[in-house]
Amino acid sequence: MTGTKTADLPEEAQQFLLGVYERAKARLETVIQRHGLRPGLSAAMAQERIAILDHEMAPVFPALEQAGTRVACAKGCGVCCTLTIDVTPDETFALVDYLERTQPAETVAAIKARAAAADARGHGLEPLARHRLRIACPVQDPQTMACLGHAARPTPCQGYLSLDLGRCEAVHDGVGRDVPQPTAANMLTNVVSHTRSYAFEDAGAPRQSLELTAALLAAWADPDAERRWLAGEAVLPTAASYQAETEES
Ligand code: SF4
Known part of the structure; x- marks a missing residue:
C-alpha cells in the first residue's frame, strides 16, 4: 500500500472518494436491511462488495x-498468494460458504488439509517472517495456481494489483522489498473495505482482524461463529492477526 493520505489529495479527488463511500454505504446497508443479521449475510455482503x-x-x-x-x-499467476492476508470475520464466512457451495467435497477436504499444514508452519508468525516461508494460501489450486474462491475472495486479494510481475517474483523470492501498485486502486480498495467494516460495526458486529489461513480453519471448526458474530460476539480468537509487541508490553 502506498502512504498517500486522503487529506493530501486535491479537493476533486477527495470529493470523488467521498462519492465512492456514499455509493458503497447505501448499497451495503441495503444488503444488511434486506438480509437481516442472520447467517448468510456475510456471503450476500461479499457478493455486493x-x-x-x-x-x-x-x-x-x-x-x-x-x-x-x-x-x-493475470488468472493463474498467484505469486502474491504467499503474502500474509488479513481478513475480517465476514470475509472468512463468505469464503467458507462459497467453497462449500461450489467445490466438490474432496476439494474442500483438500483445502482443509492444506490449511492445517500451512497453519502448522506459519501460525502467529510476524507477516514478513511468514512470507519468507512461502506458505501458499490453501485456497489456491496447487496445479493451476488459480484461486478456488475467486468470486468470494477477501477484499485485500481483490484490491491487490501489481504493475510489475518481476518485482512480485523478487518479493516472492525474498530479494525484493516492494511491488509498484496503482495508487487509485489502493485508495478505492481502502474506501470499500472500510465502508464494509463500518456497515457491519453499525449493525453490531465487532471489528476484528484475522489471518486468513487460521481464520478458515477456525471457521470450519466453529459452524455457529457467524451467527454469534452478527449478535455482537468476538469470534475465531485463535486466528487473530499478528500484533507487534510494544515496548511497554
Ligand atoms: S483467497 Fe484466493 S486470491 Fe486470496 S490469497 Fe487465497 S488463493 Fe490468493
Missing part, C-alpha cells in the same frame, strides 16, 4: 493503459 469494487475500479484499467503502465496480474 466485490461488485462495488469491480465497478469503481473499472475506469482504473484503461487509464493505466493510456498512461503506459499496464496491470501485470
Whole structure:
C-alpha cells in the first residue's frame, strides 16, 4: 500500500472518494436491511462488495493503459498468494460458504488439509517472517495456481494489483522489498473495505482482524461463529492477526 493520505489529495479527488463511500454505504446497508443479521449475510455482503469494487475500479484499467503502465496480474499467476492476508470475520464466512457451495467435497477436504499444514508452519508468525516461508494460501489450486474462491475472495486479494510481475517474483523470492501498485486502486480498495467494516460495526458486529489461513480453519471448526458474530460476539480468537509487541508490553 502506498502512504498517500486522503487529506493530501486535491479537493476533486477527495470529493470523488467521498462519492465512492456514499455509493458503497447505501448499497451495503441495503444488503444488511434486506438480509437481516442472520447467517448468510456475510456471503450476500461479499457478493455486493466485490461488485462495488469491480465497478469503481473499472475506469482504473484503461487509464493505466493510456498512461503506459499496464496491470501485470493475470488468472493463474498467484505469486502474491504467499503474502500474509488479513481478513475480517465476514470475509472468512463468505469464503467458507462459497467453497462449500461450489467445490466438490474432496476439494474442500483438500483445502482443509492444506490449511492445517500451512497453519502448522506459519501460525502467529510476524507477516514478513511468514512470507519468507512461502506458505501458499490453501485456497489456491496447487496445479493451476488459480484461486478456488475467486468470486468470494477477501477484499485485500481483490484490491491487490501489481504493475510489475518481476518485482512480485523478487518479493516472492525474498530479494525484493516492494511491488509498484496503482495508487487509485489502493485508495478505492481502502474506501470499500472500510465502508464494509463500518456497515457491519453499525449493525453490531465487532471489528476484528484475522489471518486468513487460521481464520478458515477456525471457521470450519466453529459452524455457529457467524451467527454469534452478527449478535455482537468476538469470534475465531485463535486466528487473530499478528500484533507487534510494544515496548511497554
Ligand atoms: S483467497 Fe484466493 S486470491 Fe486470496 S490469497 Fe487465497 S488463493 Fe490468493
